[in-house]
Amino acid sequence: xxxxxxxxxxxxxxxxxxxxxxxxxxxxxxxxxxxxxxxxxxxxxxxxxxxxxxxxxxxxxxxxxxxxxxxxxxxxxxxxxxxxxxxxxxxxxxxxxxxxxxxxxxxxxxxxxxxxxxxxxxxxxxxxxxxxxxxxxxxxxxxxxxxxxxxxxxxxxxxxxxxxxxxxxxxxxxxxxxxxxxxxxxxxxxxxxxxxxxxxxxxxxxxxxxxxxxxxxxxxxxxxxxxxxxxxxxxxxxxxxxxxxxxxxxxxxxxxxxxxxxxxxxxxxxxxxxxxxxxxxxxxxxxxxxxxxxxxxxxxxxxxxxxxxxxxxxxxxxxxxxxxxxxxxxxxxxxxxxxxxxxxxxxxxxxxxxxxxxxxxxxxxxxxxxxxxxxxxxxxxxxxxxxxxxxxxxxxxxxxxxxxxxxxxxxxxxxxxxxxxxxxxxxxxxxxxxxxxxxxxxxxxxxxxxxxxxxxxxxxxxxxxxxxxxxxxxxxxxxxxxxxxxxxxxxxxxxxxxxxxxxxxxxxxxxxxxxxxxxxxxxxxxxxxxxxxxxxxxxxxxxxxxxxxxxxxxxxxxxxxxxxxxxxx
Numbered sequence: 327x328x329x330x331x332x333x334x335x336x337x338x339x340x341x342x343x344x345x346x347x348x349x350x351x352x353x354x355x356x357x358x359x360x361x362x363x364x365x366x367x368x369x370x371x372x373x374x375x376x377x378x379x380x381x382x383x384x385x386x387x388x389x390x391x392x393x394x395x396x397x398x399x400x401x402x403x404x405x406x407x408x409x410x411x412x413x414x415x416x417x418x419x420x421x422x423x424x425x426x427x428x429x430x431x432x433x434x435x436x437x438x439x440x441x442x443x444x445x446x447x448x449x450x451x452x453x454x455x456x457x458x459x460x461x462x463x464x465x466x467x468x469x470x471x472x473x474x475x476x477x478x479x480x481x482x483x484x485x486x487x488x489x490x491x492x493x494x495x496x497x498x499x500x501x502x503x504x505x506x507x508x509x510x511x512x513x514x515x516x517x518x519x520x521x522x523x524x525x526x527x528x529x530x531x532x533x534x535x536x537x538x539x540x541x542x543x544x545x546x547x548x549x550x551x552x553x554x555x556x557x558x559x560x561x562x563x564x565x566x567x568x569x570x571x572x573x574x575x576x577x578x579x580x581x582x583x584x585x586x587x588x589x590x591x592x593x594x595x596x597x598x599x600x601x602x603x604x605x606x607x608x609x610x611x612x613x614x615x616x617x618x619x620x621x622x623x624x625x626x627x628x629x630x631x632x633x634x635x636x637x638x639x640x641x642x643x644x645x646x647x648x649x650x651x652x653x654x655x656x657x658x659x660x661x662x663x664x665x666x667x668x669x670x671x672x673x674x675x676x677x678x679x680x681x682x683x684x685x686x687x688x689x690x691x692x693x694x695x696x697x698x699x700x701x702x703x704x705x706x707x708x709x710x711x712x713x714x715x716x717x718x719x720x721x722x723x724x725x726x727x728x729x730x731x732x733x734x735x736x737x738x739x740x741x742x743x744x745x746x747x748x749x750x751x752x753x754x755x756x757x758x759x760x761x762x763x764x765x766x767x768x769x770x771x772x773x774x775x776x777x778x779x780x781x782x783x784x785x786x787x788x789x790x791x792x793x794x795x796x797x798x799x800x801x802x803x804x805x806x807x808x809x810x811x812x813x814x815x816x817x818x819x820x821x822x823x824x825x826x827x828x829x830x831x832x833x834x835x836x837x838x839x840x841x842x843x844x845x846x847x848x849x850x851x852x853x854x855x856x857x858x859x860x861x862x863x864x865x866x867x868x869x870x871x872x873x874x875x876x877x878x879x880x881x882x883x884x885x886x887x888x889x890x891x892x893x894x895x
Contacts, residue, residue, distance in 0.1 A: 354427075357507065371489075393435045417432075435479070
């Protein structure tokens with residue numbers, strides 16, 4: 327029987343490094359896991375592929391654009407965690423298996439009876455819709471092939487599908503299921519859609535980094551540059567590539583598994599999308615040319631790293647993947663792209679240095695923030711705090727202030743620009759004018775799109791934690807959420823209805839909390855935030871006769887809307 331090994335690799339920090347296997351998981355028979363769906367396995371998303379602000383942590387299995395397929399336990403084990411999230415995974419099940427792995431099933435429509443009862447009991451005990459709790463091995467054991475749920479579109483899903491993961495049970499490291507016995511049909515080689523050469527030299531990587539595009543031509547795994555025999559370069563350079571993978575039976579352009587670069591016969595850069603820790607997921611913004619993605623939508627995977635751009639995907643690095651030729655000879659570059667099924671595509675081209683001199687030291691334009699240190703900027707009416715490691719490279723920081731507008735209650739603060747990514751949120755404090763004291767507890771910080779960022783009061787300041795650079799200012803939120811009943815009105819007869827349904831919405835800071843009651847007793851209100859739909863499914867708790875339904879909805883600034891209606895069953 328063929329065995330599949332799951333090896334977890336740790337990152338090497340030396341200028342020239344390769345990676346050794348550590349924290350080995352048990353060897354896994356190739357038939358240990360079954361397909362979680364009893365349909366042909368077609369993927370709309372691969373493990374580790376580039377998503378907005380994160381690496382994809384599993385595989386997305388297509389469900390023919392519909393919900394309701396039975397979802398099966400992929401191996402024996404027990405339910406170790408249950409989760410109901412308003413966004414994110416939505417309805418999710420976690421199963422621990424004896425081999426040291428945990429399988430995760432997300433965006434589920436509904437659960438089987440045992441799981442549904444466990445979740446509902448927790449929700450009523452805690453009086454909360456959102457739930458996230460562990461279970462012991464004896465509470466809900468499962469057998470391989472047992473139906474645990476039905477596929478859906480809950481949480482942050484953009485369409486019906488099953489998000490499936492495998493994780494290291496002990497470390498929570500997420501692993502590539504396609505390397506652990508979950509197989510798909512795929513004999514199509516990855517596509518290579520373009521090459522970029524970056525002039526790095528001594529400057530931080532940002533939107534001003536010079537780059538040159540080269541068109542690629544080819545098919546069936548063999549690519550060259552169009553009408554270019556040798557690329558002339560100077561100084562220190564980095565490479566970037568546009569590439570994707572297509573699988574049999576699926577038109578989706580998915581992420582590739584592996585990228586390797588050779589300079590002549592030396593491997594200088596290698597990645598493999600095999601595993602990562604969740605605290606690395608936002609590093610995807612350093613894995614790509616982030617300024618190009620934001621400004622033009624081009625997805626360029628870099629073949630080099632910056633100071634804070636290291637991930638578990640990086641297996642080999644020579645001088646961080648950067649190339650500095652110190653002769654005038656012609657050198658060979660080989661770019662190898664692989665998918666998880668071993669299909670390969672190669673781009674070959676040549677480079678030659680026309681200037682072996684390194685560029686002069688970088689001249690700071692305004693204020694250089696060191697990526698490896700904490701940075702605090704204090705101005706007349708604003709404080710900005712960046713924790714150590716907030717950036718992926720040093721940042722030539724810019725700041726400006728413009729007067730109040732008709733829509734703002736403070737000056738508009740422009741904090742750097744949106745073309746520079748952040749690894750974590752920064753602390754932003756904007757001073758509130760004394761004329762706003764009467765509404766101070768309702769002040770919020772928003773960005774230029776009017777999107778709520780936060781609204782804590784810290785002495786004379788309002789505080790938020792934005793995750794992107796941009797423009798920020800104060801606004802006031804005094805308007806309570808709106809509540810619109812759908813199938814209930816005062817003295818309505820709901821004898822033939824299975825549920826009470828309402829729509830809720832908030833104009834600024836967003837829904838913080840909702841609580842429903844029938845005859846003064848808390849009831850479970852379920853929520854689909856994408857539709858703004860809130861509903862309660864009737865059960866044995868609501869008998870025949872006259873009842874009073876009360877709903878209390880509040881936003882992030884504790885503005886509250888309450889409705890109370892009588893109905894009959």
